[in-house]
Amino acid sequence: MSPDLVEQWPPAGVRLLCGDLELRFGSDDLLVQLADLAAEGVHAPDFMPFTQPWTRGTPDDVRRSLLQYQWGMRGSWSAAKWSLELAVLRDGEVLGIQGVYAKDFAVTREAETGSWLGLRHQGQGVGTLMRLAILHLLFDGLGAQRATTSAFEDNGPSNGVTRRLGYRTNGDAMIAREGAAARSLRYVLDREAWECRADDLRPDIALEGVPALRAFVGLSENH
Secondary structure (H helix, E strand, C coil): CCHHHHHHCHHHHCEEEECCEEEEECCHHHHHHHHHHHHHCCCCCCCCCCCCCCCCCCHHHHHHHHHHHHHHHHHCCCCCEEEEEEEEEECCEEEEEEEEEEECHHHHCEEEEEEEECHHHCCCCHHHHHHHHHHHHHHHHCCCCEEEEEEECCCHHHHHHHHHCCCEEEEEEEEEECCEEEEEEEEEEEHHHHHCCCHHHCCCEEEECHHHHHHHCCCCCCC
16 A cells, blocks of 8 residues: 555555454455455345345446445545445455444444455355454454444344354344345444453454554544
8 A cells, every 4th residue: 555645544554464364445456356246246136134235236236336335435534433444355365345334433432343245255254353353453453442233133144243252232123125124133342341252262463554543533642
């Protein structure tokens, strides 16, 4: 990543290393690769894991939806409301995206996580590792007190990762999904539960670019 870009846009310098995974800012070149991956498929045709069905349509529709969404997030970033989505790679190959989303984070110290993997990369333990990496960034890098997430009730893999990492249930909601009501399960993981995680669930995770990111989201050096 260009040093000049990182200086002007600190999220571009964020990089996480967890096991054999690398999570880093999505350059336009990486976004093109991610768009191609999404166009290959993210879920079975008869299932929709997202509240916004951006994976529907032709492969070109999916590619453009991903690119527009990513560019839109950059343009709307502010310290009061920000979204950081990192490309997930293994041996240089893009596997999907792990994101974190926050509003008034400097005050609330709470953020939501979300993610997706290309269909051919699912069921290999990647989802657990990439979630651990982003939680490490949140709790250990940014000083979060709570991390939240949600998934539709019928999204077994996502709910499985969440429960395995020690989240507790935090209510539910009925959400319109492609014209029908669907139950979404909510979860929360607080700092105490995170710090109690067994060592085998918290592998060595390296963080890069965090001090500049902290300042960019309105956190003081020591707070």
